[in-house]
Amino acid sequence: MKKLLAIFVIFFFMSPIPIISTEKTLHLSKEKIFQLGQSVITKVTYFNSIPSNPNVFSEVNSYKDLELSQFAKVIVPNEDFKITDLLINANGKPVFHLTDGNYIEANKQLIFDDTLINQLEVNQDFWTQPNLTVYDQPYVKGIPASKKTIDSYQKVHASKLAQTQQGNYYYIDDKGWVSASGLSTSDNRMIKVQEMLSEKYNKDNYSVFVKQINTQASAGINADKQMYAASIAKLGTLYFVQERVNNGQLRFDSKFKYVDQVNHFNGDYDPSGSGQISKKADNKEYSVDNLLQGVSQHSDNVATNILGYYGADKYTSNFSTQMQALSGAPWDMEKRNLSSRQAASVMEAIYYQNGKIVSYLSHTDFDDQRISKNIKVPVAHKIGDAYDYKHDVAIVYADSPFILSIFTDKSDYDDLSKIADDVYSILK
Template sequence: MSNTQEELSSEALPSETAKEVQEEPGPSVTPEEAAWLDEQIASLGGGVSVYYKSLARGDTYSFDDETEYYIASVVKAPYALYVYQLADAGTVDLSQTYTYESRHRLGGTGYLQEQPVGTQYTLAQLLEYTIRYSDNNAFLMVREAVPTDGFKQFVRTLGLLHENSMDSLGEGAAIRGNICAHDAGIIAEAIYRYAESGSPNGAKLKEDMLHTEQPMLRSEYPMARKLGSWEGAMHDVAIIYAPEPYILAVCTNRGHSYDSWYVESDYEPFLKISEWIEEVSQNEES
């Protein structure tokens, strides 16, 4: 027997069986809010790309998210994800020790460059320094311990738009490769899923990303994040653990080769986009 809308209404049912009809929640960013975001981000000038995804509702927002930039230290996050998953499978041993040698001493950010040559570190320690301090020296040692060829194949399993964007990364000192905001967001979501999988290594990766230094994106909520910056590249990619958690990746061309060259305006896109995205995505009326 078919039922009409009137027969299904709560008034037509006995009070003891009536159920409240709940509407499905709409997107966290409405079309009107997306249009407003477009205007605000465009006002920041060129060379700014954004990817957002609600981890609660699944909707996305993007602004010029397919433009590629030099990847800089953002590459360290998917590499750590790769190594930790190998450790889960028993392919690599995180307790294996490696010796810090003079050829590992690079410039840039880090912890190891101030430590004495000849010190030994476990692979687990090197991964922690790679993520928590964005240590270039530790990252070079990680790539020697777990070569890049397997990583390049791993990247192809993530569903990136530009799956060959990190093919130029090698075992030498230089960090090579490109990233777009969309693919940075896909990587962040893969890390989020892994961190929530119950793996102790996933929990460790999340812990270190929660304590990453030099934040550019801002939030009143905890953020598991990875930044990268160099000449023509300044990026921050975050998992924001808000009441409705979300991914936010902001990639720009605002970067410089030396820390002393950065000025307040270089950080402006990150600060403003953080505020705008949080305002609309956590709006209870959406």
Template sequence: MKKLGMALVGLGWLLVASPPVFATSESGQSQSSISSSTTNTSQTSKELPANTTTTAPQSQRKTVTSSQVAKETNASHPYFTITKKEQPVWEDLASAAVTTTTPHYNQTFQVLSKILTTDGTEYYKLKGQTIFYVRTLSGRLSDSPFGIPTSQVQYVSVKTTSNTYWQDINLQVAQNSATLKKRTWQSRNLYRHVNGENYLDLYNGQGKFIGYIKSADTTTTTIFGLAEKQQKYVTVTKANYPLFQSLTANSTLTTKKYDKQTFLVKELYHHVDGNDYYSLYQTKNGKHVRIGFANIKAFTTAPGPQGIYQSFSKYVTITNKNYQIHQNFAWRYRNKTKNVYGKTYRARGLYRHANGATYYTLYDQKGKWQGYLNSAAVKVAPGAQGIYQKWGKTVILTNKNQPLWQNFQWKKKNTSQNLMGNLYIARGYYQHANGSRYLTLYNKAGKWQGYINAGATKQATSKAAKLKKVQQLLNKKYKNKNVGIHVMSLTDGSTAQINGNKNFHAASTGKLPVLYYTQKQINAKKINPYKKYRYTDAINKMSLSYMRGGAGILQSKRYGNYYSIDTIMNWTCKYSDNQGANFLGYYGANKYDQKMKNEISRIIGRKWSRFSIINAKENSQLLKAMYFEGGKVLTYLSHTTYDQQRLPKYLPVRVAHKIGDLGGYAHDCGIVYTKEPYVISVMTQGTGYEVISKISKDVYQIMK
């Protein structure tokens, strides 16, 4: 025991002979520099409460003489971590304690020995920069040079200047820390190593231990990690990823809210769970406003603020005149919507721009690209026909060969030939992507007729007012039971009549059915008008043949000669040729077959089986059908040997007409070519030609 005491005295002498270096604290007090060589004083000062001190209280400044040392032994563990503050520290047990453990709180030191005094007090002899003593109750022993860990759950990122981390407590198995950079790690404990360095343990987001690293090589951050600056655009392409509105808030939204939208990315975060997250910004009123953070797996990187190309493949109709169509997303001008207003294009794809707008990439029906256009300037259409656009105009049909469609899959509903000569209301239209406009037609009763190409129509006004005046004229001057009159506007079908339904012997007006049907067959290319056919007496033996002889010149020709349909049609019109009508009936109307009879029945609205009986209204309907069928027959009817009498006599305009005479019957039915043509049919018995001429003149004065 005396030897141990002498050793302590000798040790004390050595300590006194080599006095410690003192540093001056901020309070002006002296502080012993007995800690490990790399103690972070700024970190230590942060740990000191306001009421703590680094100077040992007077009551603790006891000394230990050699006679008081009962035993000095090796400690049970090689390392000791100071875990209590304000405990006395002795540089020499033979001298009074002058400092406390506070500056060395949680630091680890090598244990040289354990000293037991006679009063039962235990001390550890510790090695730092110098040798010093503390009571055993000032801390805890450890087998590890890392000492006793301080529980300190935090998230850290590894600095770019770091090179090494370790996977063992002896710091023997060094690893290259490059693999840890640009990631975020969880640290659960802080270790103050006996070598004076502070170390953190690192875990990944799944709780797997990674290793130890100097705390100086890390930066404290959040669970998302440090912000890495970015300047790029991304588009949301996966809808079910969490969207965090801040780095500390829980997710209450998902990327579904912003599916297919484009955002500016300003920062990239490496979350502790191993995933990377973008900070997302929208452009609002010219400013970038952050809307949250989401996993980068929810996005596709875009070539610019326009976002990624997204397939669309729908038709759109331009409905706003005040937008530009762009050549590119640098906003180079290509066109203006006012130049293509109302047109329909195919939007093959779209871009959801970071400015919040959607831009369509437009193509015409031929596949020619038109440019990029803001979706606010268009409406999406149900198909290539475009959107329905209100119109409400009155039109007439001008082309008899146009189909009326049931739908825009081009199912046929009717043909324009069956609707000619009436006014229709085009309540609206569709501007089709094929470049055509299609009107949706309704008749006067409000019944829908179908869709028709606008090129087969023209705007018109009702002629009802004029026909009302004609009716007043007829009522006043031409009420006569032996006169049948029917007047019809070819613009809108308005009519006036006196005895229009009274039947008369048709005489040569009965040739109108065969003239109409032959021209129809020519127009349909069912017969060749210039092919020559043999003139035989067989044409006079049909049940509906005119008598041999009578008007015309064909009867003077020899049987066996050949004539074209066109020639005979001209003679039948010009000379009212009876034999010519029979020739047309035989070759042009296929001997008045049932198909021909059905067509005439459709036009006049009753079963037609013979030409001898007709009324003024029915002749008007036949002439209306001939007008809209068109063809050379109308030219031939405009140049007859009867143009100086009856209907044309007092008129200064062209009249295509067909006269009829038989006994006391005298008729004339024709098309009067005023600016807006009309049909007039006058059938008389016992009145003469001049009455017909005067009626025609009076009606013309109103209709011209």
């Protein structure tokens, strides 16, 4: 029995045993082989799928053949072209087949998928630049411009921010999407003021200077041209005396005696001119407060002389030095030749003093003419008239307050009002 079993076992192991194979031969396309064999470098450099909205960074050549050897034409950025297939040529290079039958290299350094990257809610104000294009969607290739328009140099509010391959786009409420490059984060309206002044008022007999207080942006026409300033020079007296009150050298209830000498010193005004105080010395005492009010509201020559004589050192070196440093040029109370820029600098300093004279300059005998005539917001201003010269310098309390200084020669009050109205229409 044991012998029989041994013979059977030997026979089993010596007999051939058929093997059944489960392996199959795979036939892969060049494209599939390329995808399986991509390295990190090739993944960064080449596409492995077809972009939904293809665009080019710059001009790219297309070719008539898969091997990219026969030039067909140039594709430019934002050109309408579509891709039908991703192929691999004989050199193992990925190539896009286009709907027009041509080919381009499927290189990410040449081509990008022009689609929305991300979008978020924002709450931000901007000012518009000129020639702004509006879109109904964040701009990518193929999005047409909207028929809506937004005026230049206008304050707008953005509620959304979208990022595309074309850049960042903001949604302007009730208007549409605009490029971030067409928006300014700072108030740029002074550019429009300068354009308007240059177009309408660039005349030799005008000296105009405008300055926004918050932004310090400015515009002007002949802003450094000097003219006889007349009563505009009284701004120096007002500033100097207010400054002495602010630093404690004077008080509003300090009193000065009206003697004859106050009308006879270098820089005095003709007492027979504008004002309500007696034209001849009356030996009465007048408070600093009443005198400041008289100069500001009535352009009172005698009040100016009393303040100049007692409160401004008779316009000697201390006064002259301070006023030149403040205005940027000599402030000569005898000659009174000033520019609109100088006057604006002193009016701005008066704004920062925030003293009583600002209130007094807001309620004058001249509020129905020149700068303040048609402007509905508060205006603190000082006028000046002599011969053919008519001037006005003002703080205009718009949402963003600004200084407006207008000097004219051989003009009229309505001309000053027109300039003021045009400036205010932009900066209001």
